[in-house]
Amino acid sequence: MSERIFITGIGTGVGKTVTSACVVEALQADYWKPVQTGLTEGTDTDTVKSLISNPVSVCHREAYCLEAPASPHLAARLEDVNINVKEILEQAHRIQPSGRSLVIEGAGGLMVPLTEQVFTIDFIQQLEAKVIIVARNYLGSINHALLTAQVLRQRAIPVLGWIFSGEYHSNETEVVGWSGYPLLGRIPHTALVDRAFVKEQAEKLSLW
Ligand SMILES: Nc1ncnc2c1ncn2[C@@H]1O[C@H](COP(=O)(O)OP(=O)(O)OP(=O)(O)O)[C@@H](O)[C@H]1O
Ligand SMILES: C[C@H](N)[C@H](N)CCCCCC(=O)O
Numbered sequence: 001m002s003e004r005i006f007i008t009g010i011g012t013g014v015g016k017t018v019t020s021a022c023v024v025e026a027l028q029a030d031y032w033k034p035v036q037t038g039l040t041e042g043t044d045t046d047t048v049k050s051l052i053s054n055p056v057s058v059c060h061r062e063a064y065c066l067e068a069p070a071s072p073h074l075a076a077r078l079e080d081v082n083i084n085v086k087e088i089l090e091q092a093h094r095i096q097p098s099g100r101s102l103v104i105e106g107a108g109g110l111m112v113p114l115t116e117q118v119f120t121i122d123f124i125q126q127l128e129a130k131v132i133i134v135a136r137n138y139l140g141s142i143n144h145a146l147l148t149a150q151v152l153r154q155r156a157i158p159v160l161g162w163i164f165s166g167e168y169h170s171n172e173t174e175v176v177g178w179s180g181y182p183l184l185g186r187i188p189h190t191a192l193v194d195r196a197f198v199k200e201q202a203e204k205l206s207l208w
């Protein structure tokens with residue numbers, strides 16, 4: 001089935017990339033990070049490439065790789081680059097694998113601006129993608145998680161559900177209940193994020 005699955009988060013640094021690798025592995029899907037910002041610690045694409053072991057998945061080249069570890073709109077401005085969302089959407093059509101899903105990872109959360117006019121949530125809508133929300137437990141995460149769910153519901157964007165990353169907290173169960181979206185799984189904290197861990201976690205996810 002040729003689905004577009006957009007991996008968003010309740011913010012940045014919540015585990016989207018590791019979760020993307022698990023979803024890619026579980027579905028033998030392709031992976032794409034259209035806009036990468038911050039290059040000093042390597043790219044999410046290279047991270048996912050290093051974590052998947054199935055022979056089918058392809059990790060596609062980013063549409064934009066920007067130096068500054070910042071919002072895409074700002075990182076682009078700092079490099080005098082113009083992010084062209086129309087061209088990114090055209091690239092999405094070109095790379096969509098036939099008969100398999102494309103896992104697309106955003107930068108940060110839903111309201112991160114790609115340009116001064118187009119926010120990540122607008123981009124998701126234009127991609128006609130279904131969404132997986134990645135959440136991590138920290139003081140303040142209930143608010144971030146429910147705001148994310150609320151905006152997706154208000155924009156009638158199809159949501160597959162939640163994947164929680166890191167240590168379990170009882171808040172998870174309540175956030176799932178309050179949001180009305182299902183729990184697809186959780187990816188526990190591990191001392192070593194490697195292929196074996198991703199393969200093991202991929203087998204536990206209930207994605208359909
Ligand atoms: N299950 C896990 N166990 C241990 N460390 C993890 C786990 N998941 C993610 N991490 C680590 O947490 C950090 C942030 O995770 P990750 O890069 O997946 O976040 P992100 O949401 O993709 O961030 P960005 O918005 O920059 O794309 C990384 O150093 C990653 O290796
Ligand atoms: C640089 C980092 N790796 C992220 N991809 C960028 C996240 C941008 C967040 C913008 C914001 O919400 O303030």
Ligand SMILES: [Mg+2]
Pocket residue numbers: 016017018044105
């Ligand atoms: Mg990432």
